Amino acid sequence: MSDRPPRLGDVIDDYCPRCRLLLNHDVASLTGDMVAKVTCRTCHNTHDYRQAQVPAKRKSKKDTDKKSLMDQVLANMAPPPAPPPLPESPLRKKRDLWAEVERLKKK
Ligand SMILES: [Zn+2]
Numbered sequence: 001m002s003d004r005p006p007r008l009g010d011v012i013d014d015y016c017p018r019c020r021l022l023l024n025h026d027v028a029s030l031t032g033d034m035v036a037k038v039t040c041r042t043c044h045n046t047h048d049y050r051q052a053q054v055p056a057k058r059k060s061k062k063d064t065d066k067k068s069l070m071d072q073v074l075a076n077m078a079p080p081p082a083p084p085p086l087p088e089s090p091l092r093k094k095r096d097l098w099a100e101v102e103r104l105k106k107k
Contacts, residue, residue, distance in 0.1 A: 005033035015050045016040040022054055 006012065006027050012035065014025040019042050028046050029037035035049040 006030065006035050011041070012038065012049075013052045014038050014040075015052060015054045016043065016045060017047055017055075018043050018045040022052060025049075 008027050008030060010027040011024050012027060013022055015021070016023045016025070019040060021042075024041045025038035026041060027035050027037075027049075028039040029035075037046055038049045039046040
């Protein structure tokens with residue numbers, strides 16, 4: 001980063017509100033030595049220079065809202081029916097078999 005003041009047409013990084021990305025911008029307007037407006041090199045949208053600050057994502061908040069709404073829906077739903085009884089597990093059978101073996105050994 002050079003120390004010279006920005007000039008019109010300089011390429012700088014900034015957040016483009018249309019692309020919603022940090023992208024290359026052309027300096028479009030200056031206030032003294034400060035960049036006032038920039039033009040996105042991707043969508044050619046001119047907007048106020050944002051000091052390359054990416055705004056807090058609104059999307060994540062929306063996701064949280066959506067999630068809490070989903071939780072509400074789930075909370076209002078009837079509890080799911082009890083699962084059907086599990087068939088005899090092979091592990092249990094095996095254990096029973098070993099118990100049987102032990103019982104036979106003791107004889
Ligand atoms: Zn853009």
